[in-house]
Amino acid sequence: MIFTEQLLRVQQQHQSLLCVGLDPEPSKFPGAWKGQPDRIYDFCAAIVDATKDLVCAFKPQIAYFAAHRAEDQLERLMAHMRRVAPSVPVILDAKRGDIGSTAEQYAHEAFSRYQADAVTLSPFMGFDTMEPFLKHPGKGVILLCRTSNPGGSDLQNLRLADIEGQPRVYEHIAKQAQGPWNTNGQIGLVVGATFPEEIARVRELAPTVPLLIPGVGAQGGDAAATVKAGLKTDASGAVTGTIIVNSSRAVLYASSGDDFASAARRVAMQTRDTLNAAR
Numbered sequence: 469m470i471f472t473e474q475l476l477r478v479q480q481q482h483q484s485l486l487c488v489g490l491d492p493e494p495s496k497f498p499g500a501w502k503g504q505p506d507r508i509y510d511f512c513a514a515i516v517d518a519t520k521d522l523v524c525a526f527k528p529q530i531a532y533f534a535a536h537r538a539e540d541q542l543e544r545l546m547a548h549m550r551r552v553a554p555s556v557p558v559i560l561d562a563k564r565g566d567i568g569s570t571a572e573q574y575a576h577e578a579f580s581r582y583q584a585d586a587v588t589l590s591p592f593m594g595f596d597t598m599e600p601f602l603k604h605p606g607k608g609v610i611l612l613c614r615t616s617n618p619g620g621s622d623l624q625n626l627r628l629a630d631i632e633g634q635p636r637v638y639e640h641i642a643k644q645a646q647g648p649w650n651t652n653g654q655i656g657l658v659v660g661a662t663f664p665e666e667i668a669r670v671r672e673l674a675p676t677v678p679l680l681i682p683g684v685g686a687q688g689g690d691a692a693a694t695v696k697a698g699l700k701t702d703a704s705g706a707v708t709g710t711i712i713v714n715s716s717r718a719v720l721y722a723s724s725g726d727d728f729a730s731a732a733r734r735v736a737m738q739t740r741d742t743l744n745a746a747r
């Protein structure tokens with residue numbers, strides 16, 4: 469199924485804009501699992517099981533698996549998510565971006581090896597680096613636009629003197645994503661919850677693309693402001709530009725005890741409810 473359709477459908481079904489990010493750090497695991505990289509699968513699967521009816525997406529960050537030689541555990545986790553939560557799309561957070569021939573390998577990794585529904589990419593190297601991903605029908609391609617980190621301003625806020633109106637870099641990315649790059653409706657954008665004004669600006673320039681918004685929870689982004697700035701509805705209340713609001717650490721490490729999964733569920737539910745209350 470097409471990523472964006474799958475997303476809208478599950479958002480409706482679960483009444484949720486929340487994405488739980490799977491960023492497993494063995495040093496933060498509970499009890500006997502603490503410091504054990506071979507428990508990455510068990511930890512993440514427990515989080516998935518505890519939150520699968522509360523979310524509109526899961527987002528595993530590949531570095532947390534690769535750093536511990538745990539790619540096989542990521543493969544098992546992807547299969548687990550398919551099995552227990554088939555309606556929930558999975559965004560592989562890989563932030564790839566390279567020349568076409570290499571990008572083909574990255575696309576194969578994301579969509580064939582891991583069977584992800586969408587992947588995060590850096591647009592820095594240009595449109596031809598996205599094309600190998602866009603060739604996979606129905607898959608989502610989510611481009612970094614205005615990232616949540618403080619240094620995101622270093623490049624993304626600079627103005628482009630060669631373009632009429634001198635837009636900022638992130639504004640240009642948003643326009644390209646809404647227009648010429650989005651040949652088959654596969655593109656989304658990453659915008660940080662830590663910058664609600666920029667979320668509003670991106671939404672103005674890219675009214676219909678899905679926005680992946682990390683930065684609530686551990687990074688202190690404002691969940692309600694994020695919804696107000698990013699979610700777009702028509703006069704009847706139907707969603708015309710959706711958002712996927714990610715929280716990782718605040719959910720994963722809500723408790724360091726044996727109750728970690730129920731604590732994760734509690735925080736996920738609170739976050740989902742806060743997002744819904746701001747709609």
Ligand SMILES: O=C(O)c1cc(=O)[nH]c(=O)n1[C@@H]1O[C@H](COP(=O)(O)O)[C@@H](O)[C@H]1O
Binds near residue numbers: 659714716718
């Ligand atoms: O692409 C991302 O997901 C991403 C983009 C961004 O601008 N900021 C950002 O924090 N992320 C990711 O979102 C997650 C945020 O984690 P928490 O801060 O623990 O909720 C991490 O996996 C980051 O790599």
